[in-house]
Amino acid sequence: MNGIELTPDAAARALGPLGAERGDGDPVDAYARALWSALVEPGDRVAGALIDTVGAVRALEMACATSGGWDEAALAGLTRNELTQARGRWHPRIGAAPPALESARRAGVQLVIPGDDAWPQRAYDLGPYAPVCLWARGEVALLGGMTPAFAVVGARASSSYGEFVAADLAAGGAAAGIAVYSGAAYGIDAAAHAAALSAGGVTVAIMAGGLDRTYPVGNVDLVERITRTGVVIAEVPCGTTPTKHRFLARNRLIAALSDATVIVEAGWRSGALNTAHHAQAIGRPLGVVPGPITSASSMGCHRLLREGDAVCITGLDDVRELIGLGQTIFSSAQVGDHIDDRTRVLDALSARSARETADVARRAGLAVGEAAALLGLLELDGVVERRATGWVQRAPGAATLW
Amino acid sequence: MNGIELTPDAAARALGPLGAERGDGDPVDAYARALWSALVEPGDRVAGALIDTVGAVRALEMACATSGGWDEAALAGLTRNELTQARGRWHPRIGAAPPALESARRAGVQLVIPGDDAWPQRAYDLGPYAPVCLWARGEVALLGGMTPAFAVVGARASSSYGEFVAADLAAGGAAAGIAVYSGAAYGIDAAAHAAALSAGGVTVAIMAGGLDRTYPVGNVDLVERITRTGVVIAEVPCGTTPTKHRFLARNRLIAALSDATVIVEAGWRSGALNTAHHAQAIGRPLGVVPGPITSASSMGCHRLLREGDAVCITGLDDVRELIGLGQTIFSSAQVGDHIDDRTRVLDALSARSARETADVARRAGLAVGEAAALLGLLELDGVVERRATGWVQRAPGAATLW
Numbered sequence: 125m126n127g128i129e130l131t132p133d134a135a136a137r138a139l140g141p142l143g144a145e146r147g148d149g150d151p152v153d154a155y156a157r158a159l160w161s162a163l164v165e166p167g168d169r170v171a172g173a174l175i176d177t178v179g180a181v182r183a184l185e186m187a188c189a190t191s192g193g194w195d196e197a198a199l200a201g202l203t204r205n206e207l208t209q210a211r212g213r214w215h216p217r218i219g220a221a222p223p224a225l226e227s228a229r230r231a232g233v234q235l236v237i238p239g240d241d242a243w244p245q246r247a248y249d250l251g252p253y254a255p256v257c258l259w260a261r262g263e264v265a266l267l268g269g270m271t272p273a274f275a276v277v278g279a280r281a282s283s284s285y286g287e288f289v290a291a292d293l294a295a296g297g298a299a300a301g302i303a304v305y306s307g308a309a310y311g312i313d314a315a316a317h318a319a320a321l322s323a324g325g326v327t328v329a330i331m332a333g334g335l336d337r338t339y340p341v342g343n344v345d346l347v348e349r350i351t352r353t354g355v356v357i358a359e360v361p362c363g364t365t366p367t368k369h370r371f372l373a374r375n376r377l378i379a380a381l382s383d384a385t386v387i388v389e390a391g392w393r394s395g396a397l398n399t400a401h402h403a404q405a406i407g408r409p410l411g412v413v414p415g416p417i418t419s420a421s422s423m424g425c426h427r428l429l430r431e432g433d434a435v436c437i438t439g440l441d442d443v444r445e446l447i448g449l450g451q452t453i454f455s456s457a458q459v460g461d462h463i464d465d466r467t468r469v470l471d472a473l474s475a476r477s478a479r480e481t482a483d484v485a486r487r488a489g490l491a492v493g494e495a496a497a498l499l500g501l502l503e504l505d506g507v508v509e510r511r512a513t514g515w516v517q518r519a520p521g522a523a524t525l526w
Numbered sequence: 527m528n529g530i531e532l533t534p535d536a537a538a539r540a541l542g543p544l545g546a547e548r549g550d551g552d553p554v555d556a557y558a559r560a561l562w563s564a565l566v567e568p569g570d571r572v573a574g575a576l577i578d579t580v581g582a583v584r585a586l587e588m589a590c591a592t593s594g595g596w597d598e599a600a601l602a603g604l605t606r607n608e609l610t611q612a613r614g615r616w617h618p619r620i621g622a623a624p625p626a627l628e629s630a631r632r633a634g635v636q637l638v639i640p641g642d643d644a645w646p647q648r649a650y651d652l653g654p655y656a657p658v659c660l661w662a663r664g665e666v667a668l669l670g671g672m673t674p675a676f677a678v679v680g681a682r683a684s685s686s687y688g689e690f691v692a693a694d695l696a697a698g699g700a701a702a703g704i705a706v707y708s709g710a711a712y713g714i715d716a717a718a719h720a721a722a723l724s725a726g727g728v729t730v731a732i733m734a735g736g737l738d739r740t741y742p743v744g745n746v747d748l749v750e751r752i753t754r755t756g757v758v759i760a761e762v763p764c765g766t767t768p769t770k771h772r773f774l775a776r777n778r779l780i781a782a783l784s785d786a787t788v789i790v791e792a793g794w795r796s797g798a799l800n801t802a803h804h805a806q807a808i809g810r811p812l813g814v815v816p817g818p819i820t821s822a823s824s825m826g827c828h829r830l831l832r833e834g835d836a837v838c839i840t841g842l843d844d845v846r847e848l849i850g851l852g853q854t855i856f857s858s859a860q861v862g863d864h865i866d867d868r869t870r871v872l873d874a875l876s877a878r879s880a881r882e883t884a885d886v887a888r889r890a891g892l893a894v895g896e897a898a899a900l901l902g903l904l905e906l907d908g909v910v911e912r913r914a915t916g917w918v919q920r921a922p923g924a925a926t927l928w
Contacts, residue, residue: 285818414816414828416687417840426816429831429838436831438819 128188128222130156130181138222140229156180157237157257158228162221162361163187163214164256165468165489166373170210172252173200180256187214212491216482220363224334227362231336234260236357242268249406250380255359259335262351266303266326272447273303273328275378275403277396278312278388283421286312286389289413291319293386296440298325302447305330305382307374308343308356312388312396321349330381331358332374333366367471372398379403384446386411386437390424397424404433409446411437465490469498470507470517478514530590530624532558532583540624542631558582559639559659560630564623564763565589565616566658567870567891568775572612574654575602582658589616614893618884622765626736629764633738636662638759644670651808652782657761661737664753668705668728674849675705675730677780677805679798680714680790685823688714688791691815693721695788698842700727704849707732707784709776710745710758714790714798723751732783733760734776735768769873774800781805786848788813788839792826799826806835811848813839867892871900872909872919880916 128134135155157180164171174183177200186193186207194207228235236242236258244267247254260267276294278286290312294304298320306313308329320327329350331339335358338344350356359377360370375395379385379402387410390396403410412434415422428434435446465488472487472495473479479487485495499515502508509516530536537557559582566573576585579602588595588609596609630637638644638660646669649656662669678696680688692714696706700722708715710731722729731752733741737760740746752758761779762772777797781787781804789812792798805812814836817824830836837848867890874889874897875881881889887897901917904910911918 285820289819413819414824414831414838415819416817417691417815418687422816423840426838426840429816430840430844436816436828438825438828438832442832 216486224361262355275382276316280311282311287315290315295319295323298323334362334364336362375399376402384409389421473517618888626763677784678718682713684713689717692717697721697725700725736764736766738764777801778804786811791823875919
């Protein structure tokens with residue numbers, strides 16, 4: 125099967141200490157999920173539904189087959205057409221999966237799968253959009269259980285006011301036994317992680333790229349410090365670069381893995397607003413910290429307040445109340461909306477070197493036909509350009525979120 | 527009738543230019559209302575209902591009678607007991623009424639009564655809590671009509687951020703033809719008035735005391751400037767000092783006479799919150815400007831945001847939207863709640879010189895029996911003290927709103 129054997133021996137060889145140290149669960153299932161994480165982009169609903177229905181091993185066999193073989197998959201409520209299309213985007217990545225596991229072994233990254241004690245219970249709320257597995261470094265056991273947790277997120281271009289508030293809330297929460305989740309970005313995220321560490325509390329960083337390379341590079345030290353008493357996780361395997369799509373998908377995880385999300389500062393079009401929408405989509409309470417209306421870094425927060433989408437947070441007591449009132453309602457239609465294929469295609473393009481459609485499709489995790497269709501639409505919109513040697517992205521433009 | 531003759535001649539003599547310049551309406555009615563404004567504390571529901579039903583002249587005859595004479599008053603939905611109690615608080619002030627009119631004549635203060643072209647239409651929304659008349663200086667005609675207007679109010683202990691925002695909103699609104707209403711207090715109020723004047727727009731100051739003496743003294747120049755292109759008004763006659771009760775009652779007028787109220791800064795227990803509650807009580811839209819959560823001057827604003835009582839205002843566009851969506855619904859029960867007799871009694875006391883119950887009653891505009899009962903309750907609460915020579919107020923304490 126494309127050079128991949130789904131046997132206990134092959135699993136033991138491939139996972140090595142990843143498998144041995146995990147201790148719990150079926151190693152072949154773990155192996156299959158690890159491979160799956162290399163085939164899919166985060167939040168692949170078809171893969172999620174298929175794995176939930178027939179198991180990761182059988183689903184992987186179906187994915188690797190060259191044709192047909194979907195008989196049991198009907199149970200997942202997926203159409204034959206969806207599945208065949210999905211296989212078109214998974215197939216080109218099969219070759220990259222074993223090297224990703226090899227990198228994880230070398231980097232000392234651990235594997236956590238559903239059913240493990242360390243699997244975060246809250247991830248189940250994502251339904252078919254849940255990660256197939258998590259790659260983790262640090263005190264992995266902290267991920268399991270239901271210790272109270274809140275996400276502190278916000279602008280990278282933060283003000284000193286925003287950083288002070290992020291640090292204040294995170295330190296207060298951490299000291300009170302509330303874990304602080306964030307994305308290890310510059311600005312608000314970094315201030316929250318660092319303050320939680322200083323307070324001697326638990327903090328969890330959720331990364332958009334593989335754990336073998338920290339992004340942004342300037343936060344390497346911070347991330348290393350987090351691994352000593354907290355956890356750093358990603359749903360993409362080692363060797364995966366953080367792309368715009370993966371940042372957006374990562375935001376759904378930040379929202380999902382915590383009891384409530386608090387946005388400390390966000391510009392009018394900040395990426396933190398995307399995390400906000402994910403929190404709303406899965407029914408997690410959303411809070412925002414107000415700031416001066418003269419500050420561009422608070423415009424996104426005020427926008428959410430005005431629209432009645434978030435609660436006004438003025439201190440740790442308000443955070444406690446936010447967590448206490450939390451409800452968990454899964455709404456699949458909304459979660460999916462924010463992860464669109466257009467973004468993936470744009471991520472897969474370069475502004476300098478032209479790429480052929482098949483290359484774009486592989487990088488985007490899409491079938492060649494899908495990628496071609498989307499490239500055509502994006503060309504009409506004037507955001508991509510077709511050259512003799514392939515596709516290029518046009519001027520990065522003002523719409524960049526990250 | 528206690529030395530007061532309600533005839534056209536007496537009215538002409540008493541009102542002088544006040545009557546002649548007004549031009550419209552029945553001068554005897556105007557005279558009666560002017561006298562009424564000296565008998566009542568602002569927001570006297572019994573007086574309001576009685577005057578609405580039998581007219582100001584007949585109501586004044588009833589008020590001046592020494593007993594009985596309530597036959598037609600049943601139409602006002604008032605009980606004989608309410609009316610007799612009310613007469614108990616009106617009577618002691620009859621002697622002070624003619625001198626108040628004399629002071630108004632000397633100070634060049636104008637009289638505006640319901641039915642006049644200059645009478646603010648929005649005042650009718652206060653029902654029986656509406657002023658019996660308004661005393662005004664400046665471009666009095668600006669009060670009539672329904673030009674868009676918003677109130678900008680907030681903390682006296684404002685920050686430079688708050689003053690900047692107040693000035694920015696007021697100047698923008700004034701320049702766009704939206705009148706700016708406020709209370710001429712230090713801080714936010716003063717910043718709003720001054721900016722509206724600088725922008726060449728209309729601004730209206732609503733005072734808690736008589737117009738012959740400006741409070742606070744530090745804003746005398748500002749108030750004089752307002753009279754040149756705008757209007758300064760009060761419902762109490764000349765010679766009336768601003769007391770806590772009158773400040774609270776004045777706040778209901780600020781809310782009522784504008785289309786929407788915007789609180790720029792307010793501490794946790796700011797008097798601006800009282801204006802907020804009045805705005806809500808009469809169904810006027812309420813907006814608050816957020817600020818840093820580290821600023822005590824924004825705590826009251828954030829409190830209203832958290833409680834869902836106000837809309838988040840980030841600029842003039844939001845103010846426009848607030849005004850555009852405005853509804854006017856009168857709810858008498860709520861308006862009355864905030865004007866309580868306890869406050870009046872406390873206002874009537876001094877912390878230094880002891881005052882006898884009858885003196886307190888006259889100063890508070892209450893019947894002696896009412897004042898005595900309230901003094902007893904306040905003594906139980908430990909806020910007033912009974913001495914051999916009369917009542918004194920105990921340590922001003924932390925509960926002071928103004």
